[in-house]
Amino acid sequence: MTIPLILASKSMPRRNVLNSAGVCPTIRVSHVDEPAALERAAAQAGVTVDELSVNQRVMILAEAKAQAVHQAYRNVADTAAAATGQRVTAYPLKATGEGDAGSGPSSPDSTAVSASASLASGVTGGKASDITRDFSGVDVPITVEPINAPACGAESLGITADGDVVPAAADGSANAASAPVAPGLTTAAVGPLILGCDSIFLFNGECHGKPHSVEVARERLKAMRGHSGELWTGHCLIDFATGRVTRGASHAIVHFSDYSDDDIERYIATGEPLEVAGSFTLEGFGGAFIDGIEGDPHGIIGLSLPLARRLAAELGVAWTDLWNVARGSHEPAAKSEGVTSSAAGSVPPKENVHQPGDGWIDCNCGRRHWGLNGASGVLLARRDLATGKVTHVVMQHRALWSAEGGTWGIPGGATADGENAIEGALRESYEEANITPEDIEVVGTYREDHGNWAYTTVFAFEKPGHTVTPRANDDESMEIEWVPIDEVTDRKLLTAMRTDWPNFRARLDAIAEEAAR
Structure with a gap:
């Protein structure tokens, strides 16, 4: 059994230490106000920040970061668990005439555009094999059931693309009930583990964090040459399943050489x-x-492997249960055959790293899709306060280096290990577009199931009295906007979004109308 690890840090050296030790973590930055965290802890202890030892400081900050990420994941889990509405699942590859998975018909809801034409018209990321197929014009078997219903529940209904409702079969035929509700954050007996880290350098009795400026770095480097100091690293580990917390610190003495002023200037450069x-x-x-x-x-690099192993053991987790990276690789182990790890099209920024669940799947439909565990995204809508009608949806202008780069779609991505599709969509939509899960309510899903891969669109509204302020939180988006509902089709849409949008809009309108009654 592999237990997922979430690293509450964007530090590349920390990620590299874990990867080299066989662990590929999911990254979630904590955004903790470190001075404020120290002030709070000092006040609670009845002392000043200056009276806190370096050992205390690194553990206080490590725990503050881990707890912030723990709360962020709790918000995701709570919003996912409170989801309402229907889970609709489509099985396009089970449709009559879909035996040849390498080709597909055109869309009835929108004009089909070939992959080559799409790429030639300004979609620069990706290649033909990465463009989602159009399944319009096919009588696709669809099942509908309550969003939190157990698999193959008695309430499941099969619905054809023409809207005819038929009983869901139990024999795995084309109109079989949808797949089981996937396990997620709230169902695991242990994990995921959340690791917070902090490092402080102690020199001549004074605590040093990051210098941030050239002047401060120059002053410190001149003082340190030919001398020694102590690097302290604090860790806090939280088991999401139980809420149990453990923490500790390690330190090492560092002896510096007698480097020159020129060495300092060139190093700063x-x-x-x-x-x-x-x-x-x-x-x-x-x-x-x-x-x-x-x-x-390793503590000097920012992540002490011996300390992390001991803390995991205190939570009853063997370090080897966190291993998910193949020997000699810095990428997660493949979940199925036919996986290629390289991104399509343009090269992504060097800061981008693989996380558990990242990777290309050679899909049963004859194309390549992103997400070893499948993928999902959030279609967030805003309603008019007076009428309850949908007025806007959040749209993502995709980075050029991504598959079908330059098109518009919804924020989302690969489902990570240890989370279900709704949880993955909520996590990804925050990371990419600042869609805060505590401010939205999930009102339904649509899952296109290809057998060995699936994409889940999560329908959501802003909660009454809450406001989501979308913005590009990372480099996977050129821009994030609230787009007027009537202007969505004016954008160059991702192939799947263009195909599904007419049905998606109709469903949003229907859900909004029902909610307004």
Whole structure:
């Protein structure tokens, strides 16, 4: 059994330490106000921040980061668990005439555009094999059931593309009931584990974090040469399933060489020492200026493997149960055959790293799709306060390096290990578009199931009295906007979005009308 690990940090060195040790984490940045966290902890202890030891500081900050991410995941889990409405599942590959999975008919709801034509008209990310197929014009078997119903429930109904309702079969035929409700964050007996980290450098009795500026880095590097200091690293580990928390700290003594002023200036010019605790690194340019280390070397990089292993053991988790990376690889192990790990089209930013669930699947439909566990996204709608009618939806202008880059769709991505499709959609939509799960309500889903891969569209409204302020939180979007409902088709849409939009709009309108009664 592999237990997912969530790293509450965007630090590339920390990710690399884990990857090299066999663990590919899901990344969730905490956005903790560190000075405020220290002030609160000091006030609770009845002391000043200056009276906190370096050991106390790193553990306070590590726990603040882990707890912030724990709350963020709790918000995701709570919103997913409160979902209402219907779970609609379509099985296009079970339709009559779909035996040849490598080709597909055109769409009845929109004009079909070939992959080559799509790419030639400004869609720069991806290639023909990565463009989602059009299944319009096919009598696709569809099942409908309550969103939280158990698999193959008595309430399941089969519905054809023409809207005819038929009983859901139990023999796996084309109109069989939809797949079981996937396990998720609230169903696991253990995990995922959430790891918060913080590092502080102690030199001449003074605590140093990141210098941030050239002037501060220069001053510190001059003082440190030929001397020694202590690098302290604090960790906090939380088991999401039980809420149990454990924390600890490690430290190592670092001996610096007698480097020159020119060495300092050239090191600063690399930019490396500006955003690392103590103004130096062991694994980067700064490693050449470190003469020796006493203690845990991984702690100096920012993540102590021995400490993390001991903390996991305190929660009853064997470190080897976190292994999910193949030997010699820095990517998650494939979940099925036919997976290619390279992204299609343009090269993504070098900061992008693979997370559990990332990867290309050679789908049964004859195309490649992103997401080893499938993928999902949130179609968030805003309603008029007076009439209750849908007025806007959140749309994502996709980065050029992504598949079908330059088109518009909904924010989402690959489902990570340990989460279900709704939870994955909520997590991804926050990471990409700042859609805060605590401010929305899930009102239905649509899952297109290809057998070995599926995409789930999660329908959601802003909660009454709540406001979502979408923005591009990462480099996967060129822009994120509230788009007027009548203007969606004016955008160059992702192939799947263009095909499904007429039905999606009709469903949003129907749900809104029902809610307004």
